[in-house]
Amino acid sequence: MAFPSLPQKIEIMEVCPRDGFQSVKEFIPTEHKVAIIDGLAGTGISSMEVTSFVSPKAIPQMADAADVMAEFKKKWQGKVTSIALIPNLRGAEGALASGVDWMNFVISASQDHNMANTKRTVDESIAEMEKVAALKGSTKLRVSVATAFACPFAGPVAPEKVLRVIDRALEAGADGITMADTIGTADPKYVTSTLSVIRQKYGDYPFTLHLHDTYGMALANMVAAMGLGFASFDAAAGGLGGCPFAPGAAGNAATEDMANMAESMGIATGIDILKVLSVVRTMESAYGLKISSHLAATKMGRDGGEGSCS
């Protein structure tokens, strides 16, 4: 049996500064965030989710969103595309004022998770997203469909619920769509099933996948998605991440693990894996962040290679 045809190259967006940092309870000083972001921006990635314009009451870690964005723009504007998560119109106003390239509006396909995450029904979030779309101007809008495969409260999520959010986002003028396995319970068979429905309806629209690695299935799910031609993925350096409002959600697929597998399979990522590892080392040693990537635990990661990574 031949392996399914794979993309020649994939795009990996670095989301550690948003999805990773938000999972850290103790406030990471702004200058530490900026140092890590600078390191990650220089690894060859083309886009980064830099921060989140959310209520500091909901996520105190992101209270310095405007400052972090300002620092990012000084060095990386025009070199690395910036994106910021927004949960609502107020977030959009903050993001637009910061001059971010893309806003990332999150709507859960599952009502239960959307209520827990945003205190809104799905329809209310869609209405809010439409307001954001109306005032985005030249700033791009990505809509992320959270719990696109499973919900921590309601279990498996019917593809129809995902399609509905995607339809409304595209109608509203969204420039990109992400589907998120928020809690990481999707398995490769389930991912293939839902993504096949998506492919059938939207052809080769360039969706992005956001795969959490809670149960260790993120890379297997990535392979399943690539087999269907999906070529855009979120990942977080060091495997950091988690959703404070999704019980059981753990870290993202680690950027270095994802890039390593892709490159091993002959799929270009543009990412300098050793540079990512170097930043991850610093995140751990200098800033005390808890790392969970496989590559960071290998001899290659620790000692710079002993011929063990063929």
Next chain:
Amino acid sequence: MAFPSLPQKIEIMEVCPRDGFQSVKEFIPTEHKVAIIDGLAGTGISSMEVTSFVSPKAIPQMADAADVMAEFKKKWQGKVTSIALIPNLRGAEGALASGVDWMNFVISASQDHNMANTKRTVDESIAEMEKVAALKGSTKLRVSVATAFACPFAGPVAPEKVLRVIDRALEAGADGITMADTIGTADPKYVTSTLSVIRQKYGDYPFTLHLHDTYGMALANMVAAMGLGFASFDAAAGGLGGCPFAPGAAGNAATEDMANMAESMGIATGIDILKVLSVVRTMESAYGLKISSHLAATKMGRDGGEGSCS
């Protein structure tokens, strides 16, 4: 695109007491080993690699092989199939004297790794295996082809080298064959490529796969193998494991992660995952072993479930 057809059920052999324990530097007292083995034997698995009859100079951790086997037989003989690793004829003598059900003779497809692992050439190991086969009597013999995909020293291993060891093992009367990704660098595309060659030559012979998770690809590789009809896997509770003679090798795929993904995909394993988690917890809390499974780190593992595992 439909997902490739998958086995309805798979067999998972628990190898933590051999491959897991051998990676632990400090000697695990025999009574601790026996307590863990008893716990794992009661999780619904049908076979277990209980120990290794190797030189205690090479691997001091296995110095109590005969005692461990004797304790295992007292409680589990006839209920859980026992297997013991043997690197040579002397190991076979010890294993046969212990009354083990299966012996597991390891030969690397790669000359470099075979020299490092056994201080023999591949041909010398094959000759030794033939001697073991000649005296096995009613005891079953499994031949494990180490570095069947990649070698820590020589890089990718040509399938022809794997076929050669398999041919000689089958000619000698081996009752089972395992192919091992000793260092965990194989990716799903590479695994599919080598296993397709194997399928083409040996039809539906029930090979076993032994997949290390060094780079986080073990579950993705398992999916690739299941897509080709392979239905027998080794795994180690808690993700313990590693080869002292293969730089960079890290733990096995964790039994609980492997079983969780399989069951999620509708593939029966017969394993009580919560029981495995309970033993893994004890391995960590009572015996200080370093656990690296995803499931053990989830809320489900820690708190017995919060509805997050759909």
